[in-house]
Ligand SMILES: [Fe+2]
């Protein structure tokens with residue numbers, strides 16, 4: 001590494017050079033600063049984040065090529081990263097319809113990743129066999145781990161009501177229903193009481209000054225119920241996180257740039273390697289939806305095929321995150337926790353005169 005260049009600068013420059021083509025998120029975390037907010041560990045580290053490839057089986061050995069190529073690009077890039085990331089987080093929705101063919105295909109691709117992978121399950125991976133194959137072949141559905149002074153919690157946030165699960169005549173029909181976006185037949189996601197009890201116990205041993213990062217598939221707050229951009233018992237999860245000084249939630253599922261602040265918790269969505277979702281009406285700060293978004297967001301263009309897919313770069317140097325969204329065929333967007341505002345701020349577009357209007361023509 002060049003003398004006089006910090007590791008963060010080096011990584012940022014390296015990321016800038018790669019930004020045009022890469023569908024992954026590179027996250028750098030440093031716990032040495034933070035004015036006492038974060039527990040000092042002085043060990044900086046990085047991890048990459050790949051989410052929502054939705055690999056789709058056609059027949060035989062055929063899969064939808066565009067989705068394969070998004071995941072492949074992410075994997076190739078992770079393997080070229082320097083410094084090498086300590087691990088890779090996979091954010092869920094590896095499969096489109098939960099088929100073994102899709103999960104096997106994805107695992108074969110992900111086996112080329114030259115780093116350990118921490119897996120988060122998505123609803124597209126779960127609702128065919130209720131997570132059995134995933135748990136048997138890929139990962140536990142929820143767990144925690146510590147890494148260089150940061151406590152990580154991985155939640156399975158896409159569970160739902162047992163009665164809804166039982167009402168479908170076949171596993172395929174259940175999966176097809178849950179795979180729809182705009183779906184009056186759907187059922188809200190939840191973490192569930194058993195997992196909440198586990199979370200409570202897991203966090204008992206963690207000091208409130210320890211930086212806490214929660215990884216989930218659905219957002220752990222309520223955005224738009226008709227599309228299941230929603231976790232029904234989100235408030236209960238938030239209550240368990242309340243006593244921590246620094247809490248950051250990274251989630252997949254929504255396939256778009258999205259950030260928010262609720263009490264002490266900052267939320268950031270990761271983009272998909274497959275496609276972007278448009279924005280529901282709630283983002284217009286419509287009071288009909290509770291709670292409304294606390295932070296106004298400037299949007300990318302969901303009608304551009306590749307806008308909204310890409311990767312991000314998060315730097316935790318000051319004990320809070322600074323996240324650079326690297327959008328394909330669009331300008332980078334830096335969204336960072338701002339102490340004076342008390343929430344994430346888009347460094348370029350947060351001020352009212354620079355905002356673009358919410359898009360309603362979805
Ligand atoms: Fe997804």
Ligand SMILES: [Fe+2]
Nearest residue numbers: 093122123253
């Ligand atoms: Fe999802």
